[in-house]
Amino acid sequence: xxxxxxxxxxxxxxxxxAPTSSKYQSSxxxxxxxxxxxxxxxxxxxxxxxxxWLSRARGLVVPGALGCVFxxxxxxxxxxxxxxxxxWVWRGIVPWDKTERGRPQQGRYRAxxxxxxxxxxxxRPLTGPTxxxxxxxxxxxxxxxxxxxxxxxxxxxxxxxxxxxxLDPFMGSGTVGLACQAVGRPYVGIEVxxxxxxxxxxxLQEGLNGASSQEEAGAI
Numbered sequence: 327x328x329x330x331x332x333x334x335x336x337x338x339x340x341x342x343x344a345p346t347s348s349k350y351q352s353s354x355x356x357x358x359x360x361x362x363x364x365x366x367x368x369x370x371x372x373x374x375x376x377x378x379w380l381s382r383a384r385g386l387v388v389p390g391a392l393g394c395v396f397x398x399x400x401x402x403x404x405x406x407x408x409x410x411x412x413x414w415v416w417r418g419i420v421p422w423d424k425t426e427r428g429r430p431q432q433g434r435y436r437a438x439x440x441x442x443x444x445x446x447x448x449x450r451p452l453t454g455p456t457x458x459x460x461x462x463x464x465x466x467x468x469x470x471x472x473x474x475x476x477x478x479x480x481x482x483x484x485x486x487x488x489x490x491x492x493l494d495p496f497m498g499s500g501t502v503g504l505a506c507q508a509v510g511r512p513y514v515g516i517e518v519x520x521x522x523x524x525x526x527x528x529x530l531q532e533g534l535n536g537a538s539s540q541e542e543a544g545a546i
Contacts, residue, residue, distance in 0.1 A: 327483055329396040329475060330379075330496040331365040333372045364518075369404060376408035379495060384413050390450040392487050394420075395443045396475070405443045414445035422479055423462040440475075442483065457485040473498070480505035487511075500526030507533045 367375060383393070393414055397405040402419070410416050420442040430436050461483075463476040480502050484492070490512070494502040497515030499522055506513035507530065515530075517523040 327394040327502055328494045328496045332398050332401050333365050333367040334398050334400045373404050373408050377411045380412035384447055387447050389448050391447045393445050394483050397443055398440050402441055409445050416445045421460050425464045427464045454488050455485050477501055477504050484509055497526050498522050500529045503530050504533055
C-alpha cells in the first residue's frame with residue numbers, strides 16, 4: 327500500500343517539471359514542506375517507472391496479496407495500465423472524497439477526489455472483512471507532507487489486509503506506518519528523500535512512545 331509521486335500537476339512538460347512546492351501548494355504555504363523527488367516524468371517514462379517498481383513489489387508479496395496505489399485523475403489510466411503490465415490483477419478503484427474543502431475552481435467542477443487503484447497478486451479467496459468502496463475525509467489541515475493524506479483513510483484500506491507485513495515503497499512522512507501501528511500490523515517503509523525519511527522516523531517513534539495529538543489523528 328503506497329502513495330507514489332504522481333508526476334502530475336499539469337498537462338504539459340513545463341508544468342510537470344516545476345518544483346513540487348509550486349505544483350501542489352498555494353503561494354501562502356510555499357516553503358513549509360520539503361520538496362520530493364520523482365515528480366517530473368512524462369507519460370511514457372512514468373508508465374515505465376510504475377511498471378518497474380510494481381513488478382518488483384509483486385515479487386515480494388505472497389500469492390493473493392492486495393496492492394493499493396494512490397493516483398489522481400490525470401494518471402489513473404497510466405496507473406491501471408502499469409498495474410496490469412506488472413502482472414497484478416486489476417480489481418477496481420476506491421475514490422477518496424476530500425470533501426468540499428478540496429480545490430474549488432470557478433466555472434468548473436471542484437477537484438474533490440483522488441483515487442486508489444487496487445489489485446491482487448493473482449487469485450484471492452472471497453473471504454475476510456469487507457472495506458468501504460469510498461472514503462470521505464478532508465485533507466489534513468496540519469500535515470507533514472505536501473501531498474498529505476489522512477491516517478484514517480489508510481486505516482480503512484488496511485481492513486481487507488488481514489495478515490502479514492505491509493510494504494510501502496514510498497513512505498513519505500510515514501502515514502501508512504502510523505495506520506499500521508494503530509491496528510497492530512508489521513510495516514516496512516522505504517523513502518529516498520532524507521528530509522521526509524527523518525520526519526517519518528520521528529513520527530513513527532512518537533507513535534511507539536504513545537504520543538498522540540489532534541495533528542496525528544488526521545494528518546500524514
